Amino acid sequence: xxxxxxxxxxxxxxxxxxxxxxxxxxxxxxxxxxxxxxxxxxxxxxxxxxxxxxxxxxxxxxxxxxxxxxxxxxxxxxxxxxxxxxxx
Numbered sequence: 001x002x003x004x005x006x007x008x009x010x011x012x013x014x015x016x017x018x019x020x021x022x023x024x025x026x027x028x029x030x031x032x033x034x035x036x037x038x039x040x041x042x043x044x045x046x047x048x049x050x051x052x053x054x055x056x057x058x059x060x061x062x063x064x065x066x067x068x069x070x071x072x073x074x075x076x077x078x079x080x081x082x083x084x085x086x087x088x
Contacts, residue, residue: 004053007084020045024064025076052087
């Protein structure tokens with residue numbers, strides 16, 4: 001199974017594996033123009049034949065400002081704090 005590490009500006013990191021899901025947190029506006037956040041469509045992390053997990057990770061994180069992983073919805077990560085993504 002392939003893995004990747006996302007590194008954040010605060011020197012923390014998370015490991016992501018093939019088959020994990022990134023769930024984007026998206027902004028929604030209702031009819032009254034009030035905004036709230038909601039879970040976006042979960043995006044499965046898959047292995048690209050040449051580039052490992054990076055293409056599927058970047059596809060997911062480029063869609064939102066915040067995300068969480070399917071295995072832990074108690075921690076939400078900021079995409080603007082990502083400084084590096086590495087295939088392992």
